[in-house]
Amino acid sequence: MRTLVKNIKELVGVETSPKQRKEGKEMSVLETVKDAYLVIEDGKVQAFGEMKDLKEGNADQVVDATGRMVFPSFCDSHTHLVYANSREHEFVDKIRGLSYEEIAKRGGGILNSAKATAAASEEELYDMAQRRLEEVVRLGTGAIEIKSGYGLSTDSELKLLRVIRRLKENSPLTIKSNFLGAHGIPMEYRGHQEDYVDLVINEMIPKVAAEGLADFIDVFCDKGFFTVEDTARILEAGIKYGMRPKIHANEMAVSGGVQVGVKYNAISVDHLEQMGDAEIECLKGSATMPTILPGCAFFLNLPLSPARKMIDAGLSVAMASDYNPGTAPSNNMQLVLSMACIRYRLTPEEAFNATTLNTAYAMGVSEEVGSIAVGKKANFYITKPISSYEYMPYAFGENKVERTFLNGKEV
Ligand code: NIG
Ligand code: FE
Numbered sequence: 048m049r050t051l052v053k054n055i056k057e058l059v060g061v062e063t064s065p066k067q068r069k070e071g072k073e074m075s076v077l078e079t080v081k082d083a084y085l086v087i088e089d090g091k092v093q094a095f096g097e098m099k100d101l102k103e104g105n106a107d108q109v110v111d112a113t114g115r116m117v118f119p120s121f122c123d124s125h126t127h128l129v130y131a132n133s134r135e136h137e138f139v140d141k142i143r144g145l146s147y148e149e150i151a152k153r154g155g156g157i158l159n160s161a162k163a164t165a166a167a168s169e170e171e172l173y174d175m176a177q178r179r180l181e182e183v184v185r186l187g188t189g190a191i192e193i194k195s196g197y198g199l200s201t202d203s204e205l206k207l208l209r210v211i212r213r214l215k216e217n218s219p220l221t222i223k224s225n226f227l228g229a230h231g232i233p234m235e236y237r238g239h240q241e242d243y244v245d246l247v248i249n250e251m252i253p254k255v256a257a258e259g260l261a262d263f264i265d266v267f268c269d270k271g272f273f274t275v276e277d278t279a280r281i282l283e284a285g286i287k288y289g290m291r292p293k294i295h296a297n298e299m300a301v302s303g304g305v306q307v308g309v310k311y312n313a314i315s316v317d318h319l320e321q322m323g324d325a326e327i328e329c330l331k332g333s334a335t336m337p338t339i340l341p342g343c344a345f346f347l348n349l350p351l352s353p354a355r356k357m358i359d360a361g362l363s364v365a366m367a368s369d370y371n372p373g374t375a376p377s378n379n380m381q382l383v384l385s386m387a388c389i390r391y392r393l394t395p396e397e398a399f400n401a402t403t404l405n406t407a408y409a410m411g412v413s414e415e416v417g418s419i420a421v422g423k424k425a426n427f428y429i430t431k432p433i434s435s436y437e438y439m440p441y442a443f444g445e446n447k448v449e450r451t452f453l454n455g456k457e458v
Contacts, residue, residue: 052085075396115431132160219458228251269318319339331362366398385443
């Protein structure tokens with residue numbers, strides 16, 4: 048199957064010599080081709096270039112993109128997309144003055160989601176998640192990481208991970224799964240949380256591994272949740288079973304989360320609202336992608352992660368949605384792109400790299416997605432008629448995506 052997309056006003060995010068990720072000054076490099084064509088063969092990018100150089104061969108499908116731009120699909124490297132219930136009542140509690148930590152302490156928050164998840168069947172969870180995936184595709188996302196973490200018991204965690212496995216099997220998106228058994232401390236373990244950590248290590252991880260259910264191992268390493276010591280133990284156990292660390296760190300406090308993540312070669316450390324100079328230093332020269340979650344900071348009114356400072360220090364930065372019912376009930380990577388520019392002062396070029404190639408790296412798939420490059424999956428979207436690529440972050444809240452293609456097929 049050969050598809051030609053022609054008369055593209057501007058083809059954005061191409062790579063002639065593909066990189067695994069972009070860091071520091073490289074983040075402001077965004078290659079584009081004006082008045083372009085794109086050829087897809089068997090689901091992969093086969094060629095691209097200027098219309099004047101197009102040698103029209105046989106194509107099974109021709110798409111005319113006159114007036115429209117083409118972008119690589121967003122990669123959303125941090126989501127909790129499998130959940131049973133929304134939590135707008137807590138949202139109202141927060142408006143009335145309760146903090147996220149206070150709600151969590153009295154059994155709301157993650158434990159609220161865990162209760163509803165325990166009551167839902169695998170089938171129900173799958174149907175809900177499937178519908179959510181269809182929505183994110185319409186907004187331009189083509190690859191997504193999905194965590195468990197609303198189970199908090201062995202059975203419920205396995206149920207969530209099996210749902211993610213079914214999504215992987217049936218969805219055109221590129222999906223990676225992350226086991227987040229250590230997301231919250233169940234009520235019955237309060238005061239002796241080391242016993243819950245033992246359960247994660249001795250029972251959950253071996254069972255998850257036996258069914259091959261997780262690509263990554265996650266821990267909510269933060270004040271009021273899991274300690275650096277808990278985190279180290281869990282990551283070591285996950286690594287033994289072939290899961291690479293990819294963790295929550297430094298949302299509530301400068302907690303040592305970044306350091307423990309880097310120590311265990313995490314593919315990413317995520318949140319980073321609370322960062323000191325030591326954290327930035329520690330990330331330098333590491334393989335760990337610092338990942339910021341603008342939707343969560345917006346929704347909880349948290350301090351902003353020092354993205355500008357990190358990029359100026361030469362680091363890579365990725366930005367993902369954190370899509371979840373408690374702290375970021377938004378699936379919209381176009382909005383993340385806008386917030387990257389508006390709230391974190393990234394240039395549009397940096398923001399595109401932060402939400403495509405660098406998030407692809409943060410979920411271990413930057414060799415196959417994250418840019419338009421020969422041999423990569425043909426995951427892209429065609430916009431509505433727009434004036435320039437800067438319009439994408441500028442027009443926040445509007446869906447600029449008209450058509451989406453995953454593996455070269457329109458979805
Ligand atoms: O990434 N910080 C920890 N976990 C989620 C929130 C989960 C929830 O409140 O349901 C997050 O923000
Ligand atoms: Fe999260």
